[in-house]
Amino acid sequence: MLVSWNWLSRYVDLSMDRTELETRLSLSGLNHEETDSWKDNPALVEGDYCIDLEVTSNRGDCLGHIGVAREIAVLFDLDLKVPDPKLSTSATDVNSLLKVDNRFAEACPRYTARVIQGVKVGPSPDWLVEALRSVFWRRNKDQKVELPQSVNNIVDATNYVMMECGQPLHAFDYAKLAGQQIVVRPGQPKETITAIDHREYELDESTCVIADANHACAVAGVMGGADSEVTESTTDLVIEAAIFTPLFVRRSARALKLHSPSSYRFERRVDPVGLDWASRRVCELIVDIAGGSVAEGLIDTAPDVQPNPPVVLRLSQIERILGIKVSADETTRILNALGCETKIKIGSDEGSFVPPTWRHDLSREADLIEEVARVHGYEKIPEDSPIPVAPSSKRPFDVAAEKIRHTLTASGYSEAMTPSVVRKVLDDALSVWTERPALVTQTAMLKGAKTIRRSLLPSLLEARANNWASASIEANLFEMAHVYLPDQAAEGLPEEHYSVGIVSGENFFVVKGAVETLCQSMGIGQSFGVKPKPIKGFVEGQVVELTLGDDCLGYLGVVDPKTLKQWKLPGNVVVCELSMSTLMDHAQLVPQQQSVSMYPSVERDLNFVMKESVRWNDLESIVRSAVGDQLKAVTYRETYRDAERDGNDKKRILMTVQLQRDDATLSGDEADALVQAVIGKCKSELGAELLG
Template structure:
């Protein structure tokens, strides 16, 4: 942001050197980038952060100087003489796009005489509109005419963009529409380039066609020139998101879009309009119509922010006099709402949209009082922060997986169509896509972490790193049922592993034990594209899908040029963490002996070990302390086709007494009976 030394003097006395001013502004948050002598003036280049849109005009910078030096501030009243008929009888505004334009105002001046700008206006604009050429020489501002130059002057004066339309070039006799662009519409802007518009963009239109790209640039067909006699002055508020999206899509950036993207003063819209009309009447003559057309004349007041005086000392480490605090905030434009001994409530000014919290007010007091007034050894009490449960759990997950020899990876959230199409265990809905590729050839928001990890494993293999076992903890983006729904951003844990299916499943079971999950995990066979059919399972906890474990299919291995089998797993962290007990719980150890029994069941080939184990567990209560798989044996001649023998061991124990032989036999009979009823199992005699 370039500000002129001479220009600033119109609002605040500068009884200091330019060097002193530059240093003081830097210490208060407006970093000094450099200064340049322009004719008899000095242009000061200030770095304005994105939250300080109020300093993108000379009045905003002058307001800062007035507070820093406790100097008087003088702002023009902007009271143009309106002698024409009411503007509402001559101009109408219809806002069809309030999401992109919260307020639109219009004024009308008839009978202007467009001619070259006066010297004072040209001099002011040349002091701030210039840039250096490659050879070091300055490219000066080229004045346009008195009307257009006035709109640029007011822009640099207060930071509110304006635009002037030639009424005679607008179809419909002063009918203005704020609406989305229609598909296929184009506009030739005042830079004399034609831009193709789409319905996401907001345009200002007359009765038949767009005449400006809202918040970005006006159209050439309605621009003011020497033949113009009647002008419509636009002053509006356009949504920062809408302006930023449009400017980026069209690759068209302007001083107006720069300011709208950083928000403008909602109450300064009308002042800027009146100021512009006042200067046009002064430089171009004409008759101003009475009043203005305003689609939202009443702006909502910002909420009050309470400042506790004790917090100033706690955070800054120094005491600041109460009167000094009141002086600083009052001079910054804050309005005192309540005044109590230990706290004061303030209404922030309309131009300071960034003052929403107590910490913001403390920062304002600190930077105006002077950061250099805070000693380096100021005592500031610091309390250690506590970890979130999520961080504690994820830390344990990382420790376990790295202990298993799996390295953590970080892969992009945007993937190529090829990677996304490999597999998607969570959903079969099409992936969401970005409008512009974030990486070369990558536009899809990933629905699973596994394809990215498989791609990384393949890249490692190509680089001669054979054992690239990788895991990642990151978001996946599950599309909603409707295209307009926001995606479900699910935190997921996934890994690809050169070990067997049983090893990957064992990692899941160990993970559940480490995190204190006491629920029994249900394992259900699943058929998923990209995995081997009979070596893929869905894992459930309390009827919720925890995740998937499976062996990557041969076809996918060949596609990725992976010579060895790979298992992959992906878990939903929200489901996992919902059942965690991160604080270890005490469990008393029974002092009574354990009774162990081996049971050899003949069951259907389709029955999985997890099903058998769950049935055994459900048959007993706390007396069953462990169920262990031993082996599987097949004898078609004795047991029949599609049957198998599964040998398991159980441990029985009571916590209040020694388990007798008869009691143990009764418990075993309950297990056998339950397995016969639910799994059609048969116990082999020993």
């Protein structure tokens, strides 16, 4: 809401410092955004300032200068001077000139009309043009100030009064209203209206329209129609001051994409009593600047406005909520100045107040307490009241996340955080957990991004690609976040899983090693299983499912260069995505001591030749099962291939086994027997031959 310093000074004495005023307004609920000075802004006359205040949606009463002036008057304990419009009316009865028929009270609880005859439409006086210019200017994209166009003295007067008190008003050309009547009704199917912006809009039954005997003349509370607009040739006017319900106005403004200062105010509710003041005020102003005479009387569809019910306020309750005492005098002064009438004076504790009709947000004791608090000042509430708090400890999830973070950063990965909603083409690139199509949002979160991701890997690949494109950095990244796996039933909620995603430029085995280290750091005793599994987007034969027991731990593989093409990513890229819940299920987050044998251990190197298809984890588990407890470690050393000596499709694997007893020294013979058991089992199970 833009307010002009000069304009405000018509209602309240502004002798205080301007920046002090701005701060006080911020600290009492009208947050100060910025101020334009006449020195820099051509929309302002010499000495004027335009102050931008943020008005929250509950404070429609502050969408006019008088409302803001009232706040200032309350804050600085000053008098508020509200003009008292005086109308001298003609002998003609308004009811003989116009009929109003309200057939849509749900959308329009009160409609009032006055008629002014014999006006002379023309340019507005300078003071009016200047006033409107001071609050209707706009800053365009190049930061240049665009000045509003003055329409004519009639339309300008309605806009002036709207910016004065917050009540939107509309002037119709009386001669153009067919049948000299106004009908408030729902729009009809296929009905259209040409608005004053000279564009055509289609109406429907949910729109409230202001019509004459034949057709729609205005979209209620949103915009007037071109047919009945005030022009140079207009002599007689109908002045509309009405209440339109927020829901209907918002719906129409949204459907027609026509958001106006008027719809903005109706959506935040207007003063049901104040609208008559606004009607009289604009008539007085029009007669003043355009001549004419106001017909006697007012057409009013709902003249009986119920006052707000009184609200009980207890001083003890103020203290209970705010933690400070506020005196009965100060409380009463604040509430009275805000327009709340004292119904029952505050006695030892309790009083009651009738909130003003322009304050729709005051109906309960809590609302009045807030009024007292914000005007009295939150800075007066002390900050010396600590609360009793109980000590707490980290959840297992947070402990696990910390361990993962620690291990992966120590392995040279950087933690990234990428948006959960991505472009479809990105999400389609790699999906390890599911082949069901991803869920989409109705509105894009970022440009073109509507797909709720099923995997972290595409986002991480994109981050790696961006690093490469912007600074030729080969980014090794990881992220911990939710992925969203669509339910089998189309309408079902997706499963939300925490995943750990890794993208790396190192080779497959290095990344696999990092995952092994990760599992060890989480106290996962067993080593994970590896199963080949073809997945779209990976190099064939170079992607595996990782398992812990019967659970799927995740997927690890080399990304197909064709997949990488969409990011123009060069080189070899290995990715891995792990399920946090599987990691958690198998983790031992608080390490437990394992006893250490006090007897010496024996190490033996074993060199086997075997088929190319034998996997290390099968070999390892067979070695372990052959020995049992006395095997303390089995360590991979290297792989060697020699087709001439061993034949095609064969490889040699060198490993070291460490043997030890917990209860005595292991003798050479015992060690030999254990090694023989290993050799025997490797031969019988895997066809592996020991080399001499």
